[in-house]
Amino acid sequence: MDIRVICVGDELLTGDTVNTNLAFIGDRLAQLGLSLQSEICVPDDECCIIDALDFCAYADVVIIVGGLGPTVDDLTRPTVAKFLDRPLRLDPTVRDNIRAYLGARAATLPSDALDIQSQVPDGAQVMPNRNGTAPGLILRRGNTLWVLLPGPPRELIPMFNQEFLPVILPLARADWEAVTLHICGMPESAVEKLVRSTLGDANGIHLAFCIKNDNIMVRLSQLCSCRHENLEQAVKALRNAFGYHLIPPPHQTAAEYLGAILAERGLTVATAESCTGGGIAAALTDVPGASAWFPGALVTYANEWKTQLLGVPKQTMDTHGAVSEQTVHAMLDGLLSTYHTDLGIATSGIAGPSGGTPAKPVGTVVVGVAANKAWREVKTFHFNGLRDSIRARTASTAINLLLANLLNQQE
């Protein structure tokens, strides 16, 4: 089934609004095994809207979002009516509904604002809008369904779910079934290599790879006409191949997975952060319920704070530098001995843009993880990129390193 989306609105192309409607529609359809063929975003301009309608003219379903309001820059309704050669007529029932929705506010509106939104193209089916004024519209021409939906998400989302889906579902023949796996602590190309060597020719399974916050998302999909067991077997094989790198559902991030393991084992973790500046603590406390396993963090950005709070000897920093494995060892020592958690994470690095030296250029980062006296791993990394990206990669590397050690210990 060829389903396409057209989003209409200047604000989407000037960067004033991020298009979350596309992600909402794509996600809802994917849950039903339907996929979008394309999306086009055009400004509030008749010629541009017509170009987009032309591009979609042979699809099965065309969903047109936005531009249904009462102001002169809302051009979707008359342009679609013109394109499909369906005259607009004022629908008194629609007008009454809008008036009822507005209640007392109706009196304050110019009456043509009401009239404009009450125009319905010949033969259109009206979808009532319970959260705004502009109704949705459905038109049929040939084999194509043309669907007009309002742009504000609080109007679009309930109308999509309550009015549009019941219309489209009987027509929809789910083409695809899909599973998304989240992998942490491996580079994208290594993930792909292992996926491919594990699945071999993959029996008609379509693969897609995507990076999100340093985790790799692998989507496996196949036509519904294939045997469902194919997909199940593929997921099982990948679970075996990736081991602890595969974040088990319902968790989607390494921090969520780490939190679940800590909660299950009754362990606590604290962080001692220099270059990440609280970023690891912030990532860990993004996880609901983190208070069960995360008592707190010491952000020791200044060297004096490393000494005062963690007991890092000034001499260690003078001799080896604040960014050194020796300093991170001392940070871990101080963290675990003074603050009594089971596990600790420590970081020190040069995030830039200044502060680099020939021996320790910007991007040099030391990450340490430890479980009291049981085990410890302290490693130096060299990350490329800008300040933001170096800090973000340090944080995700630290969480992945702790996760890997925890899961290795178990084996």
Add this chain to the structure above:
Amino acid sequence: MDIRVICVGDELLTGDTVNTNLAFIGDRLAQLGLSLQSEICVPDDECCIIDALDFCAYADVVIIVGGLGPTVDDLTRPTVAKFLDRPLRLDPTVRDNIRAYLGARAATLPSDALDIQSQVPDGAQVMPNRNGTAPGLILRRGNTLWVLLPGPPRELIPMFNQEFLPVILPLARADWEAVTLHICGMPESAVEKLVRSTLGDANGIHLAFCIKNDNIMVRLSQLCSCRHENLEQAVKALRNAFGYHLIPPPHQTAAEYLGAILAERGLTVATAESCTGGGIAAALTDVPGASAWFPGALVTYANEWKTQLLGVPKQTMDTHGAVSEQTVHAMLDGLLSTYHTDLGIATSGIAGPSGGTPAKPVGTVVVGVAANKAWREVKTFHFNGLRDSIRARTASTAINLLLANLLNQQE
């Protein structure tokens, strides 16, 4: 100038990723007085990519984002090369650059991953990627510039700013001139009301409002044919009207502005964070050079840590709760007396999803800011929304509150 964007990636159409790249590109171009004619989003599929290229074939500039990675579903490079009839050749310099970027990790990669990303279409100009492996590419055919950029924002954004803009700027004939102002610490509707009452009929100046991380961006634009002084006068009038709520350029965030003031006045600030979990420290240390004015933070998520590190009396928390103005006062007392900074920020709140009570529902947050014994402000807020959004609003509210107090003291 007809500029179009093509975004390539299954994840954009399945709802797995919200397309923030389009908003970034639209915003950067709008700042330069350029506008986007359309955007098309297509899956990782050769036919769909070619349909999109066809749709854009008569534009002046076509920006194609994503699908440049090393995996087999990354089809943008070969498909564009085929469409423009430019054979792909392995470029040894590109290969060396990718190898240098990867450093020690290069050895762990399958060699074809390196080779694929080193392919360059005949006649293409290469834009180096300092934050990832895939380089950007620029091709000319007829009057059209075809530009290929990587999809991950941390690679796209610096390449767009540093490599692509210098190429396009000499070609661009700006139709619009525009100024963007950043306002902090005021709700959007109050910002809009004050802008409109200050500018009156606005003399042909077009206004747009946008919220970004709790700051309001106000964009003033006018046709280049208008008198330049109009825009200058409008900006001057708004500076007077908004006072310290207007973040002065070149700063774009309240944290950057705060950092500049602290550096100028020779002051230091530390944070004592509960519900924000290090988020304020992370926002402050996002600012380059933060070490000059930010020595560190105490993330006291557990009540025991509030007592151990900040000396908050257990009785205060037992009597008034950990989320109370009394506890935040005690956190500030401990922070300033023990850690000797000039200024302090403290937070405690219920970010949810659980932990709310009828008296203190989820979203109840206490924020305190203080300058040793000179002044102090501790306030309770009620934020709506989910955990993420409550935490982010608490962090930006805390920074704005400190900024407002610092700038008020000066007056």
